[in-house]
Amino acid sequence: MAVTSFFLYYRPIPAMLQPSFIQIICRNLALGAGLLVMPCIADAKPPINKAVSVRFATFNTSMNRREAGQLANDLANGRDVQIQKIAAVLQHVRPDVVLLNEFDSPWISRSVDHFQNNYLSQPQFGNEPISYKYRYFAKVNTGEPSTVDLNGDGKVQGPQDAFGFGFFPGQYGMLVLSNYPILISQAQTFQKFKWSDMPEAMTPTMPDSGKPYYSAEAWSQLRLSSKSHWIVPIAIGKSAINFITSHPTPPVFDGPDDHNGCRNHDEIRLVRDMLDPKLGGYLRDDAMRPLPRKRMKHFVIAGDLNADPNDGDSTGNPVEMLLAHPLVQDPLPESAGAEEAAVAQGGKNKDHVGSGKFDTGDFNDSAVGNLRIDYVLPSKSLHVINSGVFWPKQGAIGFDWLDASDHRLVWVDVKAP
Known part of the structure; x- marks a missing residue:
């Protein structure tokens, strides 16, 4: 989830579990990737021809720290067990191509x-190292001072x-890693887009008076994206797939005004728009560039959207705007471990x-329970080959890595256009 205080609501240390470890082993055996050698059992999915498939993923890594620079130090020493487990996954x-949420961005390069x-270039828990040639990161809004009193407590701090x-600029940041070239000059970021500039925005109001929750000054300055929204074109073959990434605020930690619920809704609406x-x-x-005049031919939406289509505390079921969109397909990734x-x-x-088999987050069972909130949604122009959620059943390989985050990695294989 997006904020440290969210752990008061959801379980801070997840129970550990994955999708089909066997599916991934079969895939890599077929590709000659040199991972652990073991037989492909009956319920394994068919191996994938790597020459024509691209695996997109999203993973909220929970690699956030309370102080600026702490993550950079943990990464520098190479001995942090949590990060070793994230790397193992x-x-x-x-x-x-993968979006990493909650990767603190001070000193990010x-x-x-x-x-x-x-970490990634070192074998973790018996896994083969992995290397990413390309990366993309940009500034985010978490911890970025607004200089106005947003919460109405009479203070600006x-x-x-x-x-x-966020407690410091760049906390809970975002990072894209890719083995395909990133067309950086064509990338678009929407970090500074103001919420008030969205037509018919879901403006938070006080239910007892009907007055706006935010002051006129705050509303005129408040940015919509709680982190940022990025359109990152990835060059794959002769085509480009637009990787549309975000991490909307959780729809909780507010009051009857529902300002976080409203913001979560409109952050997801921004993706739709x-x-x-x-x-x-x-x-x-x-x-200050508009969207390209032509509709995107190929895209993949990815991120921790903090919205479940059936359960949880979302306002207005915002994720349905994406799941039911005529240009979007939902592969419905699942795992036996989640179930x-x-x-x-x-x-x-x-x-x-x-159904529990679609869950991607392991949260407080007395408050909200496990939810599906992490998504990889390709455009209908792309052919989906396979999908899954990394959530092993108890006792399976990878089960012991899952306490590194309360979220699970979600992946979808698409045929290269």
């Missing part, structure tokens, strides 16, 4: 070097008055409408 699933050299909740140049005609990126966890943990999970 990436080495095991081996995505070609050096931090990414250390993450690659000290602290994480609640930052453009996105990016898909249509007419609908998103109001948008201007941080360089096992929902049954074993009980609590709120017993009351859920959605």
Whole structure:
């Protein structure tokens, strides 16, 4: 999830579990990747021809720290067990293009070097090293001072008055790693886009008075994206696939005004509006460029969207704007481990409408239960070959890595266009 205080609501240390370890082993055996050699059992999915497939993934790594520079130090020493487990998951699933959420961004260029050299390039728990040739990162709003009193407490200081909740600039940042070239000059970021510039925005109001939650000054300055929204073109063959990435705020930690629920809704709406140049005609990126005139041919939406289509505390079921979009397909990634966890943990999970096998986050069972909030959604122009959630069942290889984050890596294989 997006903020440290979120752990008061969701489980801070997840129970550990994965999708089909066997699926990934079969895939890599077929590709000659040299991973652990073991037989492909009956329920394994068919191996994938790497020559025509690209694996996209999203992973909220929980690599956030309370102080600026702490993550950079942990990455530099190469001995942090949590990061070793995060690296093990990436080495095991081996995505070609991946969004990492909650990767603190102070000193990020050096931090990414250390993450690659000290963790990804080193075998973790018996996995083969993995190397990423290309990377993309940009500024985010978390911890960035707004200079206005956003929460109305009469003070202009602290994480609640930052453009996105955070104790220092760059906390809970984002990072894209890729084995395919990134067309950086064509990338667009929407970090500074103001919420008030969205037509018919879901403006938070006080239910008892109907008055706006934010002051006129705050509303005129508040940015919509709690971290940032990026369109990152990835060159694959003769085509480009636009990697649309974000990390909306959780729809909780507010009051009857529901300002976080409203913001989560409109952050997801922003993703939807990016898909249509007419609908998103109001948008201007941080360089004041509009969306391209032509609709994107190929895209993959990725991120921790903090919204479940059936359960949880979302306002207005915002993720349905993407799942039901005529240009978007939902591969419905699943795992046996998630289904096992929902049954074993009980609590709120017993009351859920959605099937536990689609969950991607392991949260407080007495408050909200496990949820599907992490997504990889390709455009319908792309042919989906396979998908999954890294959530092993108890006792399976990888189970012991999962306490590194309360989120699970989600992956989708698509045929290269």
